Amino acid sequence: MTDKNGFFDLSKTGLTRRTALKGLAAGAGLAVAPGFVRYSQAQSSAPIKIGFQSHRTGIGAAYGRWYERTTAAAVKAINEAGGINGRPVEVIIEDDGTDPGRGAEVVGKFATQHKTDIVYGTLFSHVVIGSAPAAGEAKMPYFVVSEGHHVASTKLNRYVFQPGITDVKSQIQAMAPWIAANAGKKVTQIFPDFAFGYDHRDYLPPALKAQGAEVIAQIAIPPTESSFTKYFPQIPAETEVIYHVMVGPAVLTFVKELGEFYGSSRPQLFGFIDSLEATDINSPGLEFLDGSHFWEGSPRYAQPDDSAAQKAYRAAVGIDDNGAAVGDPKDVSTAAHMFGCWETLYVVKKAMEDAGYKGPEDRAKLVEATEALTEFAEGPEHPQGPKTFNGKIHQCFGIQNISKVEGGRLNVVHKTKIEDGLYEPEGDYTTQPL
């Protein structure tokens, strides 16, 4: 990965880096702002520039750190294998502060100052939705790794894609058959009272109903809540499964209080690992989760049947068998999501090669080439598993993992099929003008 200030092409100016730095240092005030630096036109050997909209600060910082590491590993692998269309890939990072307002500014900065070829890498839904208009107006292909349903809802625009990670609607739908068959038929949902929770609130009941199970209670917890005990009496006594998707720092309190409420006899627990990404599953207070099940996009812990591609991916990204950073067991990764960065970059590579992409003037061709993609085979480029891609809704579909907490680790007990997560398209981006 490059230094984000190294975006201008020194090789074309005849300047050494030292001279350029001296020149920059001599400038004053705004003159040092990157936008005032003139740089020569991209040549055929010039790098493909990917603007990485990263959550370096703000609520998404833990994800942002691991998204950056995965991106760096993928770019290294792509460059070592010859880059894209024979050109090296250069990543320019801008922090969006996990803020939609700043996110839109960052997309504008990539488009008009850094003049990147694409923008990529955003996770948090509100930042994606806040930035999408800026990407559409700048006609800038915008590849997000968000798992939100917003891309597939076709409410954004033709320039926004999510080809490297499945969306939450698909994930929820794919969980329903396993929950109904293995955990129980009477489900109580506990979810945060904001959009992330609403996806689960809205998509789970019909998915369970189709499997002969039902949601018997839905308990929405306000985002400002820090203690949860008072909500637990609302859980009906006949509940067989508690489906929980609490997120944020309060999750440790939530689990601890749930444990105190139920003691040793509890219903089955099923959750989304989003709650515990970057959190050690063996943290004090989480003992109550032993024996419960979680959705995982990609498994955090190394599994006995891991493919060679999965092993190579984990080694490249630098996570150990427990899903923590190699050399720092406390630095737990966001393994369930960050694979999406790796896979998205390989989708970009494939689409750019299909489009014969040369520069920003080919962005429309890149959009069409991405829309024309249909399948991604499991392998080094797609270590999480095989995927299909629906070009009309700009969304991929793939397998999901269900893991059980056993002996302080997460063991995969079930893998869903791609078909489990398919649903009727809600629109068609390809009818929008480019």
Place this chain on the structure above:
Amino acid sequence: MKEASPAKAYALHLGVIVLLFALSFVLPEYHHGLLARIMVLAVFAMGYNMLFGYVGLLSLGHAMFFSAGLYGAGLAVIHLGWSVPAAFAAGLACGALLALVIGVLALRTSGVAFMIVTMMFAQVFYLIILYFAAWTGGDQGLVVPQSARVLVLGDTSLGLTNPTVRYMSALVLFSIVLLVTLAVARSKYGRVLVAIRENEERTKMLGYDTFSNKLAAVVVSGTICAASGAAYALLFGYVGSTFASVQYSILPLLWVLLGGAATTLGPLIGTLFMYYVVDITSGYTSAYLLIVGIALILLVLFFPKGILGTIRQRWLGWLP
């Protein structure tokens, strides 16, 4: 403070407007887009300054007025399919009405209690946005469709997504609000507001109804902030609850403190300064907020009245 001749003050402000107009033709693309955004948010700061600078009422809830405009305009386009001018007017009306209601209630307090009450009302407003997620999009927000962001003037259609149209629209709004605040600051009404700030009891004894004057200031301030929010929704195409969070109540306070409270051009300078400090420093370190913090501390130490406030105090006493 020396009395400025009206001509000098108006010449300065018109000069600033002409400068911003001229910058549209010379700025690089990125800074052109950024300045359009800064002008819209400077309007937010000017609205805040109206209450904080001139009346001395420190509100920690102005994000709700900005959001009232943002959602008033944005939702009118998204759900009702209203045209851009009608949606903008809806945004203004929402802001004015909300400011009237909040003003009547919150002005029963002053000082720290006023801060707390406004902050609590803003929190209520924020939670209402989350509660009605089916219409507001909750914390994720909503996109205002590009196809609806078109300003039709007679036979001409101006797409607000066009960078030049957007810049000029922002400039028109900024100029109107700047000249209005200048006129208010120089008017008898403006002097009454300053009198309330300096000594409310004495102003009452002089026969002024301070409550209704303050209420009018809250409404003007709220409406200007709503204008900024409505413009933001229509020009940049996104409405989201982040803009109603407490962070966006504190930002205009910082912009005004930096630029100079009770100066007409201070809000623009403060907003410009903060934006560029964040923009430039975030290019070098992820600890850019630390640098922003240090910059703020230095400014408070060496420019206690803000950039323009200190300049006025030390050198240019005639600055409005």
